[in-house]
Amino acid sequence: MARLLIVDDDDACRETLAETLQGLGHEAVQAASGVDALALAVRTRFAAVFLDHRMPGMDGLEVLAALRARLASLPPVIVLTAYASAGNTIEAMRLGAFDHLAKPVTRQEVADVLARALRTAAPAGAGQGAGDAVDNDDEDDALVGPSEAMRAVHKRTGLAAASAAPAPVLVLGETGSGKDMVARALHRHSARAGGPFVAINCAAIPKELLESELFGHVRGAFTGATSDRPGCFRAADGGVLLLDQIGDMAAGVQAKILRVLQEGEVTPLGGHRTHKVNVRMVAATHRDLAQAVREGSFREDLFYRLDVLTVRLPPLRGRLANIIPLAEHFLRRAAARQEGGAPKALSAAAAQALVRQRWPGNVRELRNLMERCQALVRQRVIDAADLGLDGAAPAVAQDAAALPADWLQAGLPEAVERLERQLIAQALARSQGNRAEAARAGHPPPAAVPQDGAVRVGLRRRETSAKRPRRRHPAVRLHPPRAPAVRQVLDLQGRPAGTEIEPSRGCTAVRPLC
Numbered sequence: 001m002a003r004l005l006i007v008d009d010d011d012a013c014r015e016t017l018a019e020t021l022q023g024l025g026h027e028a029v030q031a032a033s034g035v036d037a038l039a040l041a042v043r044t045r046f047a048a049v050f051l052d053h054r055m056p057g058m059d060g061l062e063v064l065a066a067l068r069a070r071l072a073s074l075p076p077v078i079v080l081t082a083y084a085s086a087g088n089t090i091e092a093m094r095l096g097a098f099d100h101l102a103k104p105v106t107r108q109e110v111a112d113v114l115a116r117a118l119r120t121a122a123p124a125g126a127g128q129g130a131g132d133a134v135d136n137d138d139e140d141d142a143l144v145g146p147s148e149a150m151r152a153v154h155k156r157t158g159l160a161a162a163s164a165a166p167a168p169v170l171v172l173g174e175t176g177s178g179k180d181m182v183a184r185a186l187h188r189h190s191a192r193a194g195g196p197f198v199a200i201n202c203a204a205i206p207k208e209l210l211e212s213e214l215f216g217h218v219r220g221a222f223t224g225a226t227s228d229r230p231g232c233f234r235a236a237d238g239g240v241l242l243l244d245q246i247g248d249m250a251a252g253v254q255a256k257i258l259r260v261l262q263e264g265e266v267t268p269l270g271g272h273r274t275h276k277v278n279v280r281m282v283a284a285t286h287r288d289l290a291q292a293v294r295e296g297s298f299r300e301d302l303f304y305r306l307d308v309l310t311v312r313l314p315p316l317r318g319r320l321a322n323i324i325p326l327a328e329h330f331l332r333r334a335a336a337r338q339e340g341g342a343p344k345a346l347s348a349a350a351a352q353a354l355v356r357q358r359w360p361g362n363v364r365e366l367r368n369l370m371e372r373c374q375a376l377v378r379q380r381v382i383d384a385a386d387l388g389l390d391g392a393a394p395a396v397a398q399d400a401a402a403l404p405a406d407w408l409q410a411g412l413p414e415a416v417e418r419l420e421r422q423l424i425a426q427a428l429a430r431s432q433g434n435r436a437e438a439a440r441a442g443h444p445p446p447a448a449v450p451q452d453g454a455v456r457v458g459l460r461r462r463e464t465s466a467k468r469p470r471r472r473h474p475a476v477r478l479h480p481p482r483a484p485a486v487r488q489v490l491d492l493q494g495r496p497a498g499t500e501i502e503p504s505r506g507c508t509a510v511r512p513l514c
């Protein structure tokens with residue numbers, strides 16, 4: 001039995017969680033405010049802390065920073081929030097949170113996170129001077145991503161930002177998936193935020209020029225070198241240098257990058273003097289670097305040096321819950337740039353068409369399409385025909401009667417992704433594209449749910465009932481009994497999902513959890 005601390009200003013949430021923890025065989029001590037929590041934590045040793053983020057007075061992140069400052073050894077702190085954003089997830093992880101969960105959380109989620117927390121010692125080495133950190137949600141709204149897959153990216157980014165040593169960070173993902181944005185978020189949330197952020201596209205510059213761009217040159221080093229140039233490494237001193245498309249870098253330059261990583265100094269082309277540099281390197285690529293190593297086009301030693309803190313961005317088609325919130329985000333942004341422009345809305349059919357696309361160009365392709373629509377569509381509502389996607393092969397087959405055998409051969413995540421896409425398309429088709437109705441009434445037939453894995457389909461319905469507490473965010477969740485193996489959430493409104501239903505009982509709220 002472990003002694004656990006619950007910090008939450010909401011009595012009902014606190015009590016529910018306390019019951020769950022007691023049911024798991026632990027002692028649950030409750031604090032209704034950050035101040036009470038600090039007073040308890042300095043007197044009593046807790047095995048783990050469940051900490052609400054939004055509280056009056058000290059918020060969760062302030063409490064976390066204060067706990068770190070006051071306790072010799074910080075217990076695992078699990079931050080809970082009904083308002084998960086890129087900003088507060090990255091910030092919580094940077095401050096040393098053990099995990100960051102979006103409310104509502106299920107009993108199983110509580111049990112899982114607690115089991116992990118109790119197995120692990122308190123996280124060490126989170127960035128110093130964290131006490132002055134602020135919740136920068138507004139700024140990070142740019143990194144839109146209300147899906148489990150993107151939350152994993154935010155957490156990883158926060159952990160990378162927290163690491164005190166300037167270890168390199170590798171960001172992997174298909175073209176246009178947001179690698180550059182992750183690098184910028186990492187800079188913004190790290191102790192180097194006050195330093196420069198310098199980005200260079202290694203694929204766009206010829207090898208000879210790339211060396212000079214990176215390491216600088218002295219006057220007369222080559223024809224046209226009329227004056228000394230410091231180069232990107234020195235320009236990024238004290239900050240972050242993004243080496244974009246590092247998978248396309250010539251072998252000779254790779255060797256020099258490795259040397260900078262090992263020795264922390266650069267020598268300008270044509271020069272003899274070395275210059276110490278203190279730079280956090282972020283390397284990004286859409287290439288499979290392990291494969292490039294096998295093929296001999298990427299240095300193995302550099303790969304192992306880079307592949308330590310790795311952030312993997314899923315392609316847009318792998319995070320369906322992001323598509324509509326991102327599309328609406330880009331429409332709003334494009335409208336803000338138009339004089340007196342109001343953002344256009346997506347018709348249900350347009351939303352359905354967007355979700356069904358494969359998006360080989362990922363978020364960039366979606367952004368371009370939305371900017372085009374905002375500029376060119378005359379009416380206020382963008383319809384499916386306005387998207388001009390007719391010629392593109394849809395990612396979803398209309399008929400999901402059978403699950404093709406090759407789905408599961410492709411691996412479970414891929415199979416779940418395909419199934420999820422079909423179920424959503426079906427639900428939307430049944431409701432003739434009406435998202436609210438699809439969320440309210442349409443959940444996929446139980447027959448389409450695999451026997452051995454649970455699928456959570458969060459086609460959220462809009463909260464219309466004044467009686468429903470705002471923070472509980474009901475949604476549709478499906479799972480076959482006793483099969484909690486796989487969960488996927490699709491939240492077309494971009495907010496956390498919640499209420500459980502059982503397939504056999506229709507859309508009945510069973511248990512709204514805090």
Ligand SMILES: Nc1ncnc2c1ncn2[C@@H]1O[C@H](COP(=O)(O)OP(=O)(O)OP(=O)(O)O)[C@@H](O)[C@H]1O
Nearest residue numbers: 142143144145174175176177178179180181363364
């Ligand atoms: N999560 C996100 N929220 C908001 N905008 C995003 C997000 N991800 C990507 N974008 C936008 O999509 C576009 C492409 O993103 P970015 O340049 O970061 O992709 P990339 O993976 O670095 O691409 P490349 O491989 O071509 O370098 C940018 O305009 C960026 O603003």
